[in-house]
Amino acid sequence: MDRHDDSTPLTTLEDGPGTGPARGAVDRLAGRFAGAVALRLAEAADGADTFTLSTERDRVLIAGSSQVALVSGFNWYLQHCAHGHVSRTGDHIPDQAPRPAAPTTRTSPYQDRYAYNFTVNGYTSPYWTWPEWERELDLIAASGVTMALVTTGLEQVWLDTFVRFGYEREELRRWLSSLSLQPWQWMGNISGVGPAPTRHQLDRRVELGRRILSRMRELGITPVLPGYAGLVPDCFAERNPSAHVVPQGMWGPFDRPGWLATDTELYGSVAAAYYRAQRELFGTEPCQAVDLLHEGGAPGDTDIAAASAGVRDALRAAFGDDHRWVIQAWGENPRPETLAAADRSHLLVLDLGTEHKEKWKEGEAFSGADWALGTLANVGDRNGLFGDVGDLLRRVPAARQDPAAGNLTGLALMLEGVQNQSLIQTALSDLVWESEPVDADDWIAGYVTARYGEAEPHALRAWRLLLASAYGSWEDWPSGADSLFNANPSLTATQASPFAPKSLTYDPAEVRRALEELCAAAPRLGGVETFRYDLVDTARQVLVNRARVLLPQLERAFTAEESDTFATLAAAFLDTLRLTDSVLATHEAFRLEPWLRQAERWGTTADERAALRADAARLVTVWGDRPSPDWVENYANRDWSGLLKTLYLPRWQTYLDALTEALRTGEAAPDSDWYAMSAAWAANPPAGGAAAEGDPIEAARRVVAEASRW
Numbered sequence: 001m002d003r004h005d006d007s008t009p010l011t012t013l014e015d016g017p018g019t020g021p022a023r024g025a026v027d028r029l030a031g032r033f034a035g036a037v038a039l040r041l042a043e044a045a046d047g048a049d050t051f052t053l054s055t056e057r058d059r060v061l062i063a064g065s066s067q068v069a070l071v072s073g074f075n076w077y078l079q080h081c082a083h084g085h086v087s088r089t090g091d092h093i094p095d096q097a098p099r100p101a102a103p104t105t106r107t108s109p110y111q112d113r114y115a116y117n118f119t120v121n122g123y124t125s126p127y128w129t130w131p132e133w134e135r136e137l138d139l140i141a142a143s144g145v146t147m148a149l150v151t152t153g154l155e156q157v158w159l160d161t162f163v164r165f166g167y168e169r170e171e172l173r174r175w176l177s178s179l180s181l182q183p184w185q186w187m188g189n190i191s192g193v194g195p196a197p198t199r200h201q202l203d204r205r206v207e208l209g210r211r212i213l214s215r216m217r218e219l220g221i222t223p224v225l226p227g228y229a230g231l232v233p234d235c236f237a238e239r240n241p242s243a244h245v246v247p248q249g250m251w252g253p254f255d256r257p258g259w260l261a262t263d264t265e266l267y268g269s270v271a272a273a274y275y276r277a278q279r280e281l282f283g284t285e286p287c288q289a290v291d292l293l294h295e296g297g298a299p300g301d302t303d304i305a306a307a308s309a310g311v312r313d314a315l316r317a318a319f320g321d322d323h324r325w326v327i328q329a330w331g332e333n334p335r336p337e338t339l340a341a342a343d344r345s346h347l348l349v350l351d352l353g354t355e356h357k358e359k360w361k362e363g364e365a366f367s368g369a370d371w372a373l374g375t376l377a378n379v380g381d382r383n384g385l386f387g388d389v390g391d392l393l394r395r396v397p398a399a400r401q402d403p404a405a406g407n408l409t410g411l412a413l414m415l416e417g418v419q420n421q422s423l424i425q426t427a428l429s430d431l432v433w434e435s436e437p438v439d440a441d442d443w444i445a446g447y448v449t450a451r452y453g454e455a456e457p458h459a460l461r462a463w464r465l466l467l468a469s470a471y472g473s474w475e476d477w478p479s480g481a482d483s484l485f486n487a488n489p490s491l492t493a494t495q496a497s498p499f500a501p502k503s504l505t506y507d508p509a510e511v512r513r514a515l516e517e518l519c520a521a522a523p524r525l526g527g528v529e530t531f532r533y534d535l536v537d538t539a540r541q542v543l544v545n546r547a548r549v550l551l552p553q554l555e556r557a558f559t560a561e562e563s564d565t566f567a568t569l570a571a572a573f574l575d576t577l578r579l580t581d582s583v584l585a586t587h588e589a590f591r592l593e594p595w596l597r598q599a600e601r602w603g604t605t606a607d608e609r610a611a612l613r614a615d616a617a618r619l620v621t622v623w624g625d626r627p628s629p630d631w632v633e634n635y636a637n638r639d640w641s642g643l644l645k646t647l648y649l650p651r652w653q654t655y656l657d658a659l660t661e662a663l664r665t666g667e668a669a670p671d672s673d674w675y676a677m678s679a680a681w682a683a684n685p686p687a688g689g690a691a692a693e694g695d696p697i698e699a700a701r702r703v704v705a706e707a708s709r710w
Contacts, residue, residue, distance in 0.1 A: 013059040016040030021218040022070035025138040036097030045107045054103040067220040075142035079450040087422045090530040106433040112410025116149040122183040123381035123417035127598035144432035147222045153209025160277035166239030180619045189251040195611040227288030228274040230260040246300035252631030261302045262310035271314035286319035289326040308341035329359035344369040365406030372410030376478035380636035381417020385470035386480025390440035462517035469510035475501040483544035486637035488674040489655035491555035508545040536587040539700040543580040570656040584641035586696040592642035593690040617682035627675040642688040
């Protein structure tokens, strides 16, 4: 292919009318390189989103049927023609812009391309401000997303609603959970947990939410807002005597908010006030996410069909024939009675995709409702190389051809956090434009070429090893085994999160070999941003996998009362933990401090900033404001430098020292309250640096050298 000289002006071909929003996204994503392409709006292909790449006047022309098709078409050109990559884990923007060898047209077989599990606004973006959101919206447009959930600022709707039903704004504000935990309040799991947002924070979030919605509308991404599922503040029935409120009991150690039965006249009145407040604050958005009685909610004596009809009628009253009810398929939902009662022509079901346990296969593909096939592949936004990419590339297109799939109209990115798993996210983005199964071996070669700018042989071998191991595996739960360094110290620990798998489902030696291959590619690729991220991520996985070998050895040595062997193994365990922290420190994406500083930005006083910093620290450790060892404690644990050094290392040091002393004296080691230790740490997490320290290539080589002695 011919390539332009980097010094040559690139803007000889002008954009067509109406392409301004797409041009803005392309420019922000790719800088000066974006000038190599021109954008034009074109007709859809029989109503389906489409784009065409071609050459005109010696420049690249992207013609797309929508703003999203234009941005996604540019992303396709960047990856598949120009060998570049944009992602949440780094960018590689090439210096040259090749012309397409021949015109290429892609048409999406999916009309609904959805983004965001509710949890993303807790595990990834609770403290984002406009620069992070602007980048994120450009990225989802580049991924072909046409619908996205927005909850930022929507908590104000609750305040504006319930002041009409006997509450003061201040008590409603205290009913809200902290910024990081609000997603679980939207889902009906908790309320009033963590530091309540201040009035100033609420106002800022409304402003930010409006800005997010405005940009989404410009880009042609349909906003989906949280609809009214019947949740009410405490004492609602006392202030509204006609209310039929069903107590919802507990979600782990947390009190669930009461549920106003949605088959009642009062529910209709509250829902009308809710949607009116939403419209006054944010404009009319007829796509509403309503998960009725989510994750074990109790209907009491209320008929589920009637309750579902109440939600349907409230949506119809607020939005008429434009409404669309969006439901997450998770746990018991959507219940058969809900599917029967809903107007299925106005329903979209999101199969969260616990991969080999897809919900759509449990019934008749959601009884004929439109539905989107999702992928989770990440819980708690935890680090971890994990997933079955080959299966994803085969299974998603194959589902479209399955006669039992009913009205499969979309794809859904349902990861609980989106700051990692670029391999999975890129695969799903590519599948937006694919109608046939994709060969995984060919695809991974294209991924490496795009992500690093070339198919460097060692890097390609590394990713084929990862594709056959960590990314060729699956679990009963949609995430990989997490790091035992992050677990509450115990010689029998098999998981940090209560919901993590207890073992690896692949050979960790294959990941070590992949790291060796990446190190061999470093002389050529070491300056590439995306490569440096992947190098640290793979080295991290090698080290945390090592803990799964050392811990059982420690248990055997302790049980056999082999003091010298135990001491040697304990030193090796702690040294591996220290090495993990130092490797993670070489890349800012794997450091704790940036996360804490994001939170601090939302405070206006020293006390507010400290409270927000503590809120952020709790989420990734103890999660809430009370012990929940068998529930969500450690659920969102992270492999982050600073977190390992200042919390997990002291915990394990304390524990192993106590066991060493027990071997010496013959007396039992004292019990430790790991929640109390972690909660005390989270209340005032130590300050650290946000910038990377050290060289990731040298750090990865240290890991390879260390692993050679295992």
